[in-house]
Amino acid sequence: MRDSVLGIDIGGSHMTAALVNLETRSIVQGTLQREAVDSNDTADNILTCWCKVINQVFDEAEVAEKYIGIAMPGPFDYQNGISLIQDQEKFRSLYQLNLKQELALRLHIKPDQVRFLNDAAGFLQGEVFGGAAREGKRVIGLTLGTGLGSAFLENSVAVDAALWQSPFKNGIAEDYLSTRWFIHRYFQCTGQVVEDVKALAALNSKSPVVAQVFEEFGQHLAEFLSPFIIARQADVVVLGGNIANAHPYFLPALLAKLQEHKIKTTIKIAELKEVASLIGAASCWELLHQSSL
Structure with a gap:
């Protein structure tokens, strides 16, 4: 098994990279x-x-072989590494590039x-691999922020659920x-503008x-999650993203609404x-190693 792999998260305005043990x-x-x-650059x-960032990380620690895993937003051909992003305000110049x-x-x-994987799936894979849902089996992951990311675990592999455009x-x-x-x-409610959550x-x-606004959000989240939880028979739901940092204000309403639906799934x-x-x-790369055993 490879001891260390370079992990990368690609966002619309930044990239984050680190060697992962x-x-x-x-x-x-x-x-x-x-x-x-x-x-929006070339x-x-x-x-x-x-590549500058990738080389900086590899320069910080010696590795025998350079293996890289990249979490990338879609649409994207993750198997072949080809960008299919065309109609979004980002990465248009990468369209159809391998x-x-x-x-x-x-x-x-x-x-x-x-190797590439979807960014929402990467979030859930990370939380199952070494975070809040470590070693979970039936897990749903949501990233709540400027957009809505969603993923579920299938045979120990996180899969993008693409629920952001679901009718609601x-x-x-x-x-x-x-x-x-x-x-x-x-x-x-107020006629006033607030910058963010x-x-x-x-x-x-x-x-x-x-x-009241946070309570409404918690109720909306429960209504959205309930059929998804039931369909996936999920034991755990992991919430991430900037909005999740405000969880003390909406979590009580979320849990109360889930209880109304007789759903006892753990929210983390x-x-x-x-x-x-x-x-x-x-x-x-760890999953690839396990699948080859």
């Missing part, structure tokens, strides 16, 4: 790097930036030393389970309206935070 299931101390990336500039081959060429490694209430799930819902709902949480103890808050996806990405 697959035995301890944790970040190798001193190797974490985070770099701003202009996702393909050459984006790849140059990625990133596995491009990175291998620039890093002087073989293409089969680079008068729109889709992401309309009600993202930062923009909080901003819109608070404005509806963190700012809203800071007002919670002073405003009954804010408490992510432990690995922003490094969950990169640990999950690195752990794909």
Whole structure:
């Protein structure tokens, strides 16, 4: 088994990378790097930036062989490493590029030393591999932030559930389970603009309206989750993303609503935070090793 693998989490405005010890299931101390990336830049500039960070991490610790796992947003051909992102405000210049081959060429490694997985799946894989749902079997993962990410565990492998566009209430799930819902709902109630959920949480103890908004969110989350939990027969749901940091304000309403539906599934808050996806990405090499035994 490979002892250490480079895990990478690619976001629309940054990338985070670190060497992951697959035995301890944790970040190798001193190797974490985070770099701003202009996702609207040219393909050459984006790849140059990625490779710069990758080389910086490998320079921090000697490894016998360079293996890389990358958590990447979709749409994406994860098996072959080809970007299919076309109609989003990010990574348009990478469309139809074989990133596995491009990175291998620039890093002087073989293409089969680079693996990709979906970023939402990477979050859940990380939390199952070394976080809040460690060794879980029937687990659902949600990332709650500017968008809604969702994944479930199938045969020990996290799979993107792509539930963000599921029909929900008068729109889709992401309309009600993202930062923009909080901003819109608070404005509806008060006529005031708030920057984000963190700012809203800071007002919670002073405003009954804010408490009401968080309670509504918790109820929405329960209504959205209930059929998914039942369909997957989930034992655990892991919540991550920036909104999950405000869980003390919406968790009671979420649990109460789930109880109404007679659902006793354990709700856990992510432990690995922003490094969950990169640990999950690195752990794909551990899963590959296990499957070959």
